[in-house]
Amino acid sequence: MLSGSGAAAAGTAPWPALREELQIHPAGANRDGSPAWHICDPVRNLFFRIGWLEFEILQRWTAADAETIARQVGAATTLAPEPQDIAQFQGFLARHQLLRAVRQKAPMPAWRWLLNNYLFVRIPLVRPAQLLARLLPWLSWLFTRWFAGLSAAAALIGLVLAARQWDTVEANLRGALSWEGVLGFAGALIFSKLLHEVGHALVSTRHGVRVGHMGVALLVMWPMAYTDTGESWKLERSRHRFAIASAGIASELVLAAWCTFFWAFLPDGDLRNALFFLATTAWVLTLLVNASPFMRFDGYYMLTDALDFPGLHERAGQQARRCLRHWLLGLNEPVPETLSAGFRRFLIAFAFATWIYRLVLFVGIAVVVYHAFFKALGVLLFIVELGVFVGRPVFAELCVWRERRAEIPRRRRLGWLLALTAAALFVLVPWHAGISAAGVVKAGAEQPVYSPFAARLVSLDMTNGQAIAPGSELLTLDAPNQAEERDKARALATAYTRTARGALGLDDGPAAKLAVAEQLAVRWDAESRAREAELLRLRLVSTYAGQVRDVDPLVRAGTWVGPSQLVAMVVDGRRWRVEALVPERDRQRLSTTMPATVIVKGRTRKLEGRVVAIDNSPVKRLPHMLLAQDHGGPIALNPTLPKKDLRPAEAWFRVTVEGETDEPLSAVREVRVHFEGVRESLAHGWLDSALSVVIQQSGF
Template sequence: MLSGATALGRGAPAGGGATSPPPWPALREELQIHPTGANRDGSPAWHVCDPVRNLFFRIGWLEFEILLRWDMADAARIAQEIARDTTLAPDADDVARFQGFLEQHQLLRTVRRKPPMPAWRWLLNNYLFVRIPLVRPARLLEKLLPWVGWLYSRWFVALTVLAAGAGVLLAARQWDTVAANLRGAISWEGVLGFAGALIVSKLLHEMGHALMSTRHGVRVGHMGVALLVMWPMAYTDTGESWKLARSRHRLAIASAGICAELVLAAWSTLLWAFMPDGDLRNALFFLATTAWVLTLAVNASPFMRFDGYYMLTDALDFPGLHERAGQQAKRALRRWLLGFNDPSPETLTPGFRRFLIAFAFATWLYRLVLFIGIAVIVYHAFFKALGVFLFMVEMGVFVVRPVMAELRVWHARRDEIRPGRRIAAALLLALGAAVLLVPWHGGISAPGVIRAGVEQPVFSPYAARMAAMEASDGVAVAAGQSLVTLEAPGQSEEREKARVMSSAYARAARGAMGLEERPAAQQVLAEQQASRWDTERRARDAELLRLRLVAAHGGTMRDVDPLLQSGTWVAPSQLMAMVVDGRRWRVEALVPEHDRQRLAAGSRAVIIVKGRTRKLEGQVRAIDNSPVRRLPHLLLAQDHGGPIALNPTAQKKDLRPAEAWFRVTVEGEDDTPVDVVREVRAHFEGTRESLARRWINAATSVLIEQSGF
């Protein structure tokens, strides 16, 4: 039954004849009312509690006075009575609107019950967030609270602040170690370590809420696991904290989880800085990084109903912050775009109203990004066809449906729009249609690398010994100039042997006619052997001539191996130097398939070199017909600071991209030579197309590719 500061009416007499108004509804008997802190304008406030559903509703002075006179069963009489006994001046419509509020939230006995929801619809609405209660810890928390009372002392808070400052300072001085640990955590062991740290951190988080609630006399109904997009996470039921009259006590409960994680992060960071390398230090690192990052990036955000939202709500003492801010933002949006002059839903100061409007727009933008991210996660979490379906459901329910609901309001009130606003809206729609439908977009931007257009690697043709390096690093060389002289003792010996054998057989052929037995046959045989050995000698000479390495074109010697000395043996695979002509350059840019179809050989390209201010102009020389299986250079890999993600299933050294990229080769000349390989951004002018066509093609491609149809 209703209890608290006063008792409220239970019911009303039924109506009479056919023309009488409908029966006055009765309040539900189990409802309770509790006084709470004053509103922002200083007026008193109360909470109406629904213990069956564990819900509460905050009402003001007028609503409280209406509830006191509910048994009068007449809206006009209730309004007159309130106007006579108080300084309020309501009318019958105010009472009727409050009756509609009570009926909407099922606080009346005569409210029509909703039909049971089908199982498929319940699953569609609730699969993103499902709570599973596991324990009822109220008694255990009461016994545990005296043992942890020191955690709330001032001296411990001061020590924790000092530990946090010292730990962060020491970690900053060991930033190289921190970065190395983060890179080393990208492994199965690291994933397991972070998962374990996450479990510990979140359990302490929920324990912080539970202990603080118990400390302020709020019963913790249950604790358990919530499934957020099928991802398990702990939760604590602190729903009865609304009973606290002081907002700072509610703020303490809302912030207790974040404070618990920050305490864990502070002491873990400090201990990590002093611990020797080992498993314990690794565990502290996982605890510290998990607590710092997730607490500040997720839990502290006020744009979703996490701790940050309730902390901001209690700090402002403004319940229903998201809904009330959204109402102010919708009112402002309708006034700006359509000229509607709707009255404000509530009395607020101009400054606070502007804050609510800005907060609502920031919340909408944050949720748009978040819901798109959730839709992508859902898409990847299931098999292709179901993933596409759930992606469309997510976008429809959380993005399209709210927008369509607001547009329906605009359409229903279209007669209220002034002619000038209609013309402005039509012009705005026409401009939007032009931006989407007119094929003005022709630019293509692609990542790539630039290198010298002419490069001659200097290799030995076979295993040989260094005789002389005739050009040093950075020296300009001309075409045909000798670069390296090598020698091959084995080849020289074989050449000398062939020369000697050829000479010997030639002498034998000349003296064969003086033989007594078969002189002609002996001469022919000797001449054949002399010719064979002479051919081998010439072949050996040709092989030895290959050891004199010359420049095929003019350029500059680069990357000369400093370990090469006279007498050093080199292998055929060993790069000894490079001859580079940097005045001519070549860019290997990578474009997706859609952009490749819009490019043509011979088109103009503008190259922006990373680290340079002057642009380069070149021409497209070639466009690959098949995607690259290996990136042209590791500078493009995301793991090395580049823009292209690597395939997670392949080894990092393979540089295999995660998506299909096509190589576009651009060549040009410039007075400033290209001396090293650099990352660039290539800009092309392709076939023009509209944004709408581009988006439709991309969406259609994804649907066809991923649905499996």
């Protein structure tokens, strides 16, 4: 037991006493061979590793004075501590609540506790120490070499046989995308993770470590089992702690090995499907999640025990922060601890990898949290997540830089001032005018050749690529029924005209017969002219000069064509039109008559044109399938609608650009259009985008 008391000198703060319930245990040796101990806090079930100097300080804590303790340690050992070393260790004890506080610490507000802990909450359920002690003798064969060898052989044989049945594996994976597959993976995940925690508990009990409790932890509101193996720090040998830390992964790998082995031999059925789910879940999640050393999962503790370097994240972070401050600010801080140059470089690289990994992970968690709740709360939690777990550590480091700004060399400060000024000018000055947009280019003038109504083709003299002059006849069509009706109407009109003339010489009722004959003559004459006008519509001529394209190969003399059948196209390729799509923010910076540069995909020559129209509402359908991502384009389609609808996932506005070129365009092509819009700063654009996303997604 550790205990301490002290008297305060006059006019100074009272010397703090150690908590009476603290315990100290030997912890083997450090990497440099020096002895180590663990301070055990039985109330919180926490352990803190200390070295020889800290142990000697604790042995003389009752001296109640930093200078006295430093002098006594120096006289009794080969150590040479300074009073500030005792003061630093006192701060360590105070930060970790190992001292008896003179004043009771105010309880943390509920909102602050929820803010710090809503991502990870532990709920203890059982205390399995006695049950594990009874089970261990019955399961001792699991820890034998022959079982490990058999499991390794089963894994090798199973993987080889699975590779030879890879088509079956792929079929099972595709079938797992159904609701039955999701439920199967969920059940396999629960079973494998329970076995994972039982493995930790059994190995802990085997090495004499008491398992305090087992329960459920909520990780981003997702339940997962956990086992309290905190007392493993009592073990002096790091290989024993490594065995406990790796027991969960080993259990899942053994499960995966035997499931893969039996799956390769069993016939199709529910049992084989269950083994497939268990094997896949154990192989994938164990290697991707639990084996990661960048979070405090099994992989981290395994690496810590393998290196025999407790507090790996914190100590590596200290080395990386010192290195970062030296690189960026020119600060020459004392080395946090004595390590070899190679191991120090490893710790620095590991710390930077951990920071990058956590940045990606926390951003991903923020996105998950955003989608897990309704919009307003999702946006709020997204901001809180990034602010607490990404912004707060960065802000804390910046505060340290600010406090130590007087230590930064003048040349380094001047360099950073110039760099920040340049960055501010780059972001705040409205120099950015360029707008780039995706689009498609088409011929500016296109004349589709259709028959106005059902007609028979008399002759077709057009061929693909043929040059057509304005007013040239394109097709010769004939409509026999229309011609017959026209001739019939002409004959009747002529007959009734003669009848009307003959009625003038009659004595009995000439006026009435004359009126009827004249009316019928006018009617049939009008129908004759109408039929003639319809037949004149069959004479199709070009309205402008161009080239013939897309002639229907099935159309030839004597065939009938309908009004919906495209016979050919007459295209003036020297005039072109581009339909480009821009987001709303860029649309506001554009105006008509603005020049535009068009770069056609696959061509080196640029096209110069002008904006002729800007839509005020977003497009409902892409101008061409070439712009869709599913066809190699840059614009994503709405995943909730059929692909054939070409409905974009976001709001895009059409900008029409027209121009002329000496070299005719031969087909519809994908292009990239560059505009010189109204100048805007990058900060303004970023702010507009952020506000639009917040307003749109929050539902305000």
